[in-house]
Amino acid sequence: MPTPRLATFTVNGLTRYGAVCDHGVVDLSARHANDYPTLREVIAAGALQRIVDEADHTAPDFARDAVKLQPPVPQPEKIICVGVNYPDRNAEYKDGSEAPKFPSMFMRTPRSFVGHGAPLVRPRASKLLDYEGELTLVIGQGGRHIKEADALNHVAAITLCNEGTIRDWVRHAKFNVTQGKNFDHTGSLGPWLVPYTDESQIADIRLTTRVNGETRQDDRTSRMIFSFRYLIAYISTFTTLVPGDLIVTGTPAGAGARAEPPVYLKPGDVIEVEADGVGILRNGVVDEAE
Structure with missing residues (x-):
């Protein structure tokens, strides 16, 4: 089984987060905008593995070369x-x-x-x-x-x-x-x-x-x-x-x-x-x- 990978990225001028898969990038932020605006909120909720599992059953939204990866955790406190x-x-x-x-x-x-x-x-x-x-x-x-x-x-x-x-x-x-x-x-x-x-x-x-x-x-x-x-x-x-x-x-x-x-x-x-x-x-x- 591939290693699960979660990333913060920019695409079309917007910063989003999702799962990076071999076949593309699944935009999870679009599916959890109300609960988890960024990966920081996903981390705080202890939900990383849950959204990874969700991405395993979801078709990609973007090609990997269409997104620009950012530091994974936006604005960490420390x-x-x-x-x-x-x-x-x-x-x-x-x-x-x-x-x-x-x-x-x-x-x-x-x-x-x-x-x-x-x-x-x-x-x-x-x-x-x-x-x-x-x-x-x-x-x-x-x-x-x-x-x-x-x-x-x-x-x-x-x-x-x-x-x-x-x-x-x-x-x-x-x-x-x-x-x-x-x-x-x-x-x-x-x-x-x-x-x-x-x-x-x-x-x-x-x-x-x-x-x-x-x-x-x-x-x-x-x-x-x-x-x-x-x-x-x-x-x-x-x-x-x-x-x-x-x-x-x-x-x-x-x-x-x-x-x-x-x-x-x-x-x-x-x-x-x-x-x-x-x-x-x-x-x-x-x-x-x-």
Whole structure:
């Protein structure tokens, strides 16, 4: 059975959501406009699997190439990103440090991301645009002080992220990386949501990133320093998670900044982030318009 995939997309100037199938796209928003205006409401209602099942018995409304995919969750309240969460990634810093005791974290704005197929934008301010392929959790059931044992009950879906980074701007200040992580349209999310089923679905996913067909990052989620359960419990200690929040769970070793010499993205490059059971998030690169 094909993996169920739910996407936010634009078609004929309108933003909609639906199921992406091998034979086309089923417009589910047209069928649930009163109950679920966007996928955020579907997630909050715990209805992802129900509308996927509905789409299985519905003829497509659009050809796949007729729609433009957007970041799957429109305007999430929080996009929480985790840094240094794979053992080889910690070693890349070459500072002799042990694996961190607690996760590094920062926030990103929705405007800093584009969807599958849209180009990442290398800004005027810097040429040091880098890639970071990551698996992303979508929160379904919100909560505070969530126990690790219960944490995965709060996951609605998974998706992918290219957590694009402007490397010199993450070093502008002493303690924070916010500037280099939030340039408009420097990262991507998608291509769609895959509803979460059980822990075996995410426990040992192979995650790879390719640039122009060359594999740059390749690791498995089973090797993460901080598990999915731990991250949800830890984050919910300091903030209330709500439906539609995204947790971007960390990137493996192999980002361009850590190559010798460093290799940064340039216009014309194509980046593909791929994960078992999810799909491929693909984006090109352009320069910011003058």
